[in-house]
Amino acid sequence: MNSIDFNAIAPQSMQHTLLSPPEAAAHLTPEIWQRANRMLVRKAIAEYAHELIVEPQRLGDAEPDAAGNAFARYELKSDDGSRAYTFEARLLALRHWSIRPESIVCTQDGVEQPLDALSFILDVKARLGIKEEMLPIYLDEISSTLYGAAYKSVKQGPDTPDLLTADFQAVETAMSEGHPGFVANNGRLGFDAGDYRAFAPEAASVIQVVWLAVHKDNAAFHHADDLDYDRLMDEELGAAAIARFKAVVEARGCNFDDYRLMPAHPWQWFNKLSIAFAAYVATNRIICVGYGDDRYLAQQSIRTFFNVSDRSKRYVKTSLSILNMGFMRGLSPYYMSGTPAINDFIKGLVASDPYLRDKGFTILREVASMGFRNRYYEAAVQADTPYKKMFSALWRENPLSLAGDGQRLMTMAALLHTDRHGRALLPALIEASGLSTQAWLERYMEAYLAPLVHCFYTHDLVFMPHGENLILVLENHVPVRAIMKDIAEESAILNKDAQLPENVKRLAVDVPERVKLLAIFIDVFDGFFRYVNQILVEHGCATEDLFWNTVARCVARYQAEHPELADKFAQYDMFAPEFLHSCLNRLQLGNNLQMVNLADPAGNLKMAGNLQNPLAGRREAYRDDAGRTAGTVDRARAETVEA
Incomplete structure (x- = not known):
């Protein structure tokens, strides 16, 4: 079975990778860049056409494929009509455009042009309907998506035949793409090139999380019924690390019993918490006690980590204030307060259902959570804002024990x-x-x-x-x-009158x-x-x-x-x-800083053209x-x- 030997990775590769200037762009070569752009233009045409943002015009028949399936030739013109994109495609169910990537040709005044995803976005920007002040941000996300696609095309790792026998984490880091519907799906705005190599899932770099002692006056801890704080820390950190962290706190003249230990993403500590939370750091409400001993690997969701030092330990999920796919990837301390209770409730519901038990369907509980409240931002802004979501964490059950022989x-x-x-x-x-x-x-x-x-x-x-x-x-x-998995933030009971315990009532949505x-x-x-x-x-x-x-x-x-x-x-x-078509790219294009208000999941939906x-x-x-x-x-x- 293919697996990654994490213990063989040199320690210096374990945090922010210090690249020489040329190394940051070593994977950006003309041939690789050309392919990355071709594939993203293909995706952009397909997904925008799927959402009726653009409407390619049929020109005539094309050669069928090897199985005899019919294809047609299409043309899509730029907003001003000066450029044309022609391609061969087959329309599948759900208005899905299956486009032959090699067939895409861009011409301007009859002269063929290189395929350029950024230029394509500008060619159709009027139809995208994105606000002018948000367009540069979207172009940044497209550039970052291309940068990542180029990197993934040259990095060493298991190909499809190897993935048939690869282990869980080798598969996790080998994935070529995340959410398939979003055109700009790897924005990760906030990361520099070194951060990308250190923290992107596909880079497969192991890291150590930063641990902070946070004062109980600001930090609230919540846990599942079968867990408590002392047991969690003992199992996740161990006595030696706890003693080491306690010594750091006491060296500041502080009482360790007044604090909780809380993990943070390394990027978040260096870029956000040490600066935006400086008032709390300076007054010992937050004390950085250093790196933990365990090594972790970023998952596809980028801010969730799998423990590769001890594969029996829990996932750790942390706030990460980078912009990616329409959201700043924070975690709300208010949502954290109800997270374990909601997970316990849904776990109980699923476990007590004979049909679901027969199917083997289950959830990974988020068994503990901690949220730190920054009073300054709370006083400044009443509405929902990423500034209130910069410092939270949760622990999720490990799935490995659920796999049998x-x-x-x-x-x-x-x-x-x-x-x-x-x-x-x-x-x-x-x-x-x-x-x-x-x-x-x-x-x-x-x-x-x-x-x-x-x-x-x-x-x-x-x-x-x-x-x-x-x-x-x-x-x-x-x-x-x-x-x-990902239960508390993305589950709902679609019955506003559902009789639920007080601490899980937010599950019921109208x-x-x-x-x-x-x-x-x-x-x-x-x-x-x-x-x-x-x-x-x-x-x-x-x-x-x-x-x-x-x-x-x-x-x-x-x-x-x-x-x-x-x-x-x-x-x-x-x-x-038929059914209503709720469109993801229209959502992102409507507001790429905060795509949806989680308190009103149906209120911001963008519909376009019912789907058969x-x-x-x-x-x-x-x-x-x-x-x-x-x-x-x-x-x-x-x-x-x-x-």
Whole structure:
């Protein structure tokens, strides 16, 4: 099994990497830059067209692909009409543009131009509708996304064949892209080139977190029912480190019992806390006690760390005041106060549900949290602001103990991964499993989609189940169950009248009836399955009918097994002809500093052009063939065991 030997990494590589000036840009060569721009222009055209921001015009037929699938030639002109982008594409379900990257040509007055993502943004900026004062920030995010794409294309690491046997963290650091829908998805504004090498997930540099002693008057600690502060510190730090930190505090003439120990991202300490919180540092309300002993690895979510010194310890998640995908990546001390209680509540709900237990579906609890309140910013600004979210932390359960013998973990983002040679991981997993594509997909739907559908219809409970927020448990390269994470900030009960304990009432949200099912339609179908479908079709693994029929069978099978919920199935119809299209890039373009107000999740949605539901008309096919469909699932399970 491929893995990263973290203990072999030289200590000097463990924090901010001090680069020579040329090293900071060594991966930026003409050939690499050209490819990065071509792929980002392809994505920008596809995603903007998907959201009806731009509307390419069909010119005529193009050569079909090897499987005989029809392609057409399209043209997209700049706002002023002086430049034209022509390309060949196939329109897939959910208005998804499958574009041949090599076919994209940019011309100006008939003369071919190099593909340039920044120029493309400027060519269509009027249609993007972004405010002039925010456009330079968006261009910065595009530049940073290109910078990261160029780096990932040359860095050493496992390619798709190696990832079939790679360990959990080797897969985590090998991913080529995060959220697939956002064009500017790797902005990370605030990082310099050295920070990128030290802290970006794909750089795979191990770090040590900074520990701070924070006064109890400003810092509130909250914990799960089965944990307390002393036990957490003992298990995460150990007696020797605690004694060392205590000596630092007492050397300042302070009483250690008046403080809590709190982790901080190294970047956050050097760039934010030591400066913006200087008043608290100078008065010993915050005392820096130094680096911890353990080494950590940044996860895909960038501000969450996995302990590679002791792989049984918890994840640590910290505030990180960099701008990325429409948010400053802070953590609210107010949200932290309810985090463990919300996690305990949802864990109890999930664990007590026989259907979810049968599916093996579970969550990773955020078992402890700490938030430091900066009174100056609180007094200055009443509204929600990133300035109030600069110093919080939480601890999340470790998933490794949930993998049994012969099982392994993999971020679900891996199902969309394509390596530098164009080899996609999903088709390789299916081939390695020995199952047919349909049988593999049946198992995947039962592990991932079925529990989400059940939570929605039975408990009004929704998550944010995109690729980075979910861990798959694999057996013989086949998903057997799913582990949901990032619970407190991104879960909700879509029933404002739900009877909940006082400390978890914020879970209940009031959203319009017409948007409730978007938790499946947008977050799962449009936000993830749209790309799974593309990969399977482009690699000749499945037709669109095979994929969406498998999705439909999973939903219809669940509904057939739960006739007591017939009224809710009718009210929230997953087989409806179409659904509202909530657009991610429109959100980011509308306000790339704070894309959404978390207190009003439905209030800021940007809609554009309903999407045709790929499940429409497929319910009856399931009913007409119910016996054979059930047999398909049984055969899939049997094939998995045999494999």
